[in-house]
Amino acid sequence: MTGAHSSGTIVEAAEMHPAPNGVVYQYGTAGFRTKADILDSVMTRCALIAALRSRKVGGQWIGMMITASHNPPEDNGVKLVEAMGNMLTEKWEALATEMANKPTPEAVLEYYEEIAFKNNIDLKSPARVVLARDTRASGARLQACVIDGLKAAGAEIRDFGYLTTPQLHYMVRCLNTNGAYGTPTEQGYYEKFGGAFKRALRGKKPTGTLTVDCANGVGGPKLAELIKYLPPKSEGLEIIIVNDNVVKPEALNVECGADFVKTNQRAPPSSGAGPNDRCCSLDGDADRVVYYFKDGNSMFHLLDGDRIATLVATFLGDLVRTSGLADQIKLGVVQTAYANGAATHFVKDNLKLKVECTPTGVKYLHHEAEGMDIGVYFEANGHGTVVFSPDTLKTIAAYEPRSPGQKESLDTLKACIDLINSAVGDALSDALLVEVILAHKNWGAEEWLGTYNDLPNRLLKVIVKDRNMFKTADAERQLVKPEGVQKLIDAEVQKVRQGRSFARASGTEDAVRVYAEGATRAEADDLARKVAEIVKAAGAA
Structure with missing residues (x-):
């Protein structure tokens, strides 16, 4: 499905999906997101932007994810993914917003050609776009609108059907690195992260079980598949899946999911977990995770993104030091103003690490983390990851350990690098990383909570x-x-x-x-x- 666009087809595609009167669209922190019934025109126009972006970056694959994450079932949205699996650049966010708000099909074509002219884009060059969606009822209709736009723009299409948002980011990065990051298939994703989990555990067994609330979203079936690639529960981790009903799209995020737990400060009514049982909740597209448990007195305790960041920073910092790399690699933590003050003090005073604060929004945290050797970032809502600079990865790969202890730490560090989805926050790989760290420390949720006391x-x-x-x-x-x-x-x-x-x-x-x-x-x-x-x-x- 390659080949240059023709002006007729772009106007025709825009005519098939006209913009509703009086609606103003904005490409926000996570793309376009609103009620699904007013998104048809946005999808087609966003597809044109994706094709242009691909041409601008030399025909590399650009991603389009149809999702509204933790929003209610009647909403939907779309976000574009850059060639390395990261968020769309701000300049192109502005172009997408303007394109979405063009009043007529003719104006859409005119703006499409204007973008190409101003950015020196050859409209005859190849364009390639990867597509996936979550389990919302409106997804199939909106996907058809996207495909109409991509065909009109003459783009090559790879449609992965249902994926979590982080899986789509992973596919984009794999396709553009010729498989160096991993194999660009679902099985490749499970093999990479399942294998890394096994290597990172190094024979240690997590205590107790983990109950995972999948928000009745796409994370449920994908986690069930990932479990097949993990060590058997007798040797590894027993995962109990709840809220994985994707047959009823209207149940998505209702009384469950990461946003419900963080906002209401309580477990989902359907959790069913006992005292001190470790639990975590994903959001609707599985790019956020928060942990929690009830103690022996049925008191609820939340272990949110701040807690995950401090746990991960502590563990990676220890591995860098015990493998003998402390002189060459510096670790940093990125937070927003919403981070609990106690977490900030813990990182600065106990871990002696640099803390940077950015505006709210993952794109700001990710960008700041990219400037560090190892940058750990998690928003309090549970969305985050760890970014390793190219120089850091080279240093770790080339380092020769000087003792068996150093070798063991270095091997664990390398396994953790493979376990982390550095392209974007990934609830499934983040949860596996937390479980690896708790297993190494021989901790349950109570010991983790005891590292510092949150300020009310x-x-x-x-x-x-x-x-x-x-x-x-x-x-x-x-x-x-x-x-x-x-x-x-x-x-x-x-x-x-x-x-x-x-x-x-x-x-x-x-x-x-x-x-x-x-x-x-x-x-x-x-x-x-x-x-x-x-x-x-x-x-x-």
């Missing part, structure tokens, strides 16, 4: 008339507009022991999110309430 915190949402009034600086930790508001917030923070608070405009709705921490639950709640009142007054002015 509260997140509030304040509805405002115009969120654009609120402008931030310093990685969203300081309000610069409206003027004078930050001073009022600072005055309230000063009154609270271990107080910290910030306010930032939501990326998706006319609201401002207020985060506050304090030494006690009462102080954190009180500070959040007072800052919310300040924001409310400023928003009404």
Whole structure:
């Protein structure tokens, strides 16, 4: 299905899927995402952008994932994936947004040709696009809209059907590295991560079982398949899968999944796990994971992205040191302002590692992590991974251990590198990495929780008339507009022991999110309430 586009077919494809009146689309942190019934035109136009992007990067494969992740079942979306399996560049996000909002099929063609002209893209050169979707009921219809656009643009199509979002990222990276990253098939994915898990365990057995809530999404069947490639449960890890009903798409993310657990601070009603049983929840497209357990008194404890980041940074830091590489490789952690203050102090004071703070959004954290030798990043919501610089990978590959102890640490480190999906946060590989670390430390969830005590915190949402009034600086930790508001917030923070608070405009709705921490639950709640009142007054002015 290769060959140059013809202007007629692009106009025809756009005519088949006309844009609804009065809808303004925005390529957000995770692509276009909204109600599925108003996305047909976006899908076709996004396909044109994907074809152009592929031509711009010399005919490499570009990915398109049809998903709305943790959103309700009636939503859907699409995101584009760069040639190395990472997020679309910001410049092309803007092009995609403008293309999605063109009023007529003729305007779509005109803009398509304008992008090609301004970016020196030869429209006769090959374009290649990889396609996959999650289990939403609207997925098949929206996929057909994508294919109409890709055919109109003369792109070659590889359609993988149902995949998790990280599996699609993996396929793109494999295809563009000629298999150096792995084999670009589902089986190749399972073999790579299953094999790495086995090597990283080094004969150690995780304690207890792991109950995995799959949000009734695509992660359920994919995890069931991955288990076949793991060591038998007698030698390795016993995984109990719950919430894997993909036959009923309307059950997706309902009363389950990572977002439900993080937002409600409780286990899914369907979990069924006993006291101190380790549990984790994926989101609808399996790119996020959070851990949790109930203690002997039925108290719920969340082990979120901050906890995963500190666990991973501790373990990898130890491996770098015990393999004799501490002089050559430096580890760093990337967080957002939402990271718990106790986690930040633990990394700085206990682990003695560098911490960088970026604005909210995985693309910012990933970019910052790419500047480190080893960059560990996880948003509190459970979306994250570890990035290894090309120089670091060469250093590790070339290093000759000087003792059996160093060799053992080096082998474990190499296995962990293979176990981590560095292209993007991957709930399945992240969970396997956590299990490897807990097995090496001979820890259950309680010991993991005991590494530090989270500061009590509260997140509030304040509805405002115009969120654009609120402008931030310093990685969203300081309000610069409206003027004078930050001073009022600072005055309230000063009154609270271990107080910290910030306010930032939501990326998706006319609201401002207020985060506050304090030494006690009462102080954190009180500070959040007072800052919310300040924001409310400023928003009404």
